[in-house]
Amino acid sequence: MEYFFTCPYCWQEISVLIDLSVxxxxxxxxxxxxxxxxxxxxxxxSGEVVQFEAEKNQ
Numbered sequence: 001m002e003y004f005f006t007c008p009y010c011w012q013e014i015s016v017l018i019d020l021s022v023x024x025x026x027x028x029x030x031x032x033x034x035x036x037x038x039x040x041x042x043x044x045x046s047g048e049v050v051q052f053e054a055e056k057n058q
Contacts, residue, residue, distance in 0.1 A: 002015050003018045003052065005054045006054070007034060008056045009038070010031060012031075018049060020047050023043065024042070024043045024044070025041070025042060026040065027040055028040070038055070039054070039055045040052075
């Protein structure tokens with residue numbers, strides 16, 4: 001599933017692909033616009049995103 005969010009560095013809307021078969025995940029991915037590292041965390045329930053966070057990776 002493609003999920004859209006705002007980069008915490010450059011404030012541009014970007015997207016990530018979320019695997020709905022994984023209940024909870026956290027990983028670092030670089031912004032496709034500014035290339036800064038973003039810590040992405042999400043939780044899935046019943047095939048839907050119920051929690052999503054995108055933070056600056058310190």
